[in-house]
Amino acid sequence: MVRYSDDEHDAYAQSFGRDGIVVLKQHFPKETLSRCRAAFDGLLAQRLARNATAVRGENRHYITLPFAGVFADEAIFCDPDILAIVERVAGDDPVMCQLATDTPLKGSTYQDVHRDTPALFDGLDETPSFQLAVDFPLCDVTLGNGPFETTLGTHRMRADEALIAYRSGARPLQPVEMELGDVMIRDVRALHRGTPNRTALPRPMAVIGYSRSWYFRPEVHVDVPRDVYQNLGARAKRLLRHMPQVDDAGAMDSGETYLKFAY
Numbered sequence: 001m002v003r004y005s006d007d008e009h010d011a012y013a014q015s016f017g018r019d020g021i022v023v024l025k026q027h028f029p030k031e032t033l034s035r036c037r038a039a040f041d042g043l044l045a046q047r048l049a050r051n052a053t054a055v056r057g058e059n060r061h062y063i064t065l066p067f068a069g070v071f072a073d074e075a076i077f078c079d080p081d082i083l084a085i086v087e088r089v090a091g092d093d094p095v096m097c098q099l100a101t102d103t104p105l106k107g108s109t110y111q112d113v114h115r116d117t118p119a120l121f122d123g124l125d126e127t128p129s130f131q132l133a134v135d136f137p138l139c140d141v142t143l144g145n146g147p148f149e150t151t152l153g154t155h156r157m158r159a160d161e162a163l164i165a166y167r168s169g170a171r172p173l174q175p176v177e178m179e180l181g182d183v184m185i186r187d188v189r190a191l192h193r194g195t196p197n198r199t200a201l202p203r204p205m206a207v208i209g210y211s212r213s214w215y216f217r218p219e220v221h222v223d224v225p226r227d228v229y230q231n232l233g234a235r236a237k238r239l240l241r242h243m244p245q246v247d248d249a250g251a252m253d254s255g256e257t258y259l260k261f262a263y
């Protein structure tokens with residue numbers, strides 16, 4: 001169901017253009033996310049036991065979600081407000097290329113400040129957005145459990161200029177505290193970092209990657225089980241048009257392939 005009007009989508013897109021991030025407060029139902037959290041806790045335990053995560057720093061784990069059950073929810077990845085904003089900033093007919101989680105545990109540390117992707121064209125001014133992350137936590141995110149920290153407005157700066165702006169204090173890092181149900185849409189070129197989770201409970205943040213229609217990221221993909229695909233609506237099928245179809249969602253258990261993540 002659409003919550004926002006066209007004018008409100010335009011306003012979000014305008015803020016995004018300026019800041020490189022917008023947060024939609026209380027956008028996803030808490031009950032849906034609580035079911036995801038319960039399923040995720042089991043997956044996290046299994047993956048940690050097998051050392052089958054991509055490690056993003058001390059006690060910090062990136063885990064791809066199986067595209068099945070609670071994780072293959074069209075109400076989440078085809079959300080009309082989110083897609084309306086994504087299309088305004090990254091063009092029509094985007095592709096979905098990633099469904100994963102970032103989870104700092106107790107003992108995690110500050111990441112180096114980074115971007116998640118290099119510029120499209122080295123040394124030239126930055127382009128409009130081509131890669132977006134839609135992040136939503138599977139718990140409340142407080143100052144104590146490792147909030148994502150980001151700079152505002154560095155996504156359209158050249159990498160060297162962005163670093164200067166950050167280091168000079170002109171573009172400081174800001175923690176993004178979130179309640180379960182909040183959603184953040186961000187340009188992955190903004191300088192940001194993960195921070196320490198000082199609590200005993202994991203702080204999972206789900207991430208859905210949407211790319212401009214022509215952009216291909218070889219480091220990530222969503223394995224879509226054929227039977228799940230068949231039951232999806234037209235919009236979902238279109239978003240996943242470049243993703244491999246597989247016999248079962250466990251096919252990705254061969255391990256994480258998204259290893260280089262900081263630029």
Ligand SMILES: O=C(O)CCC(=O)C(=O)O
Pocket residue numbers: 056102103104111116146147148149192193194195205261
């Ligand atoms: O999980 C977080 O808070 C940030 C993680 C991150 O930025 C990364 O791993 O690239």
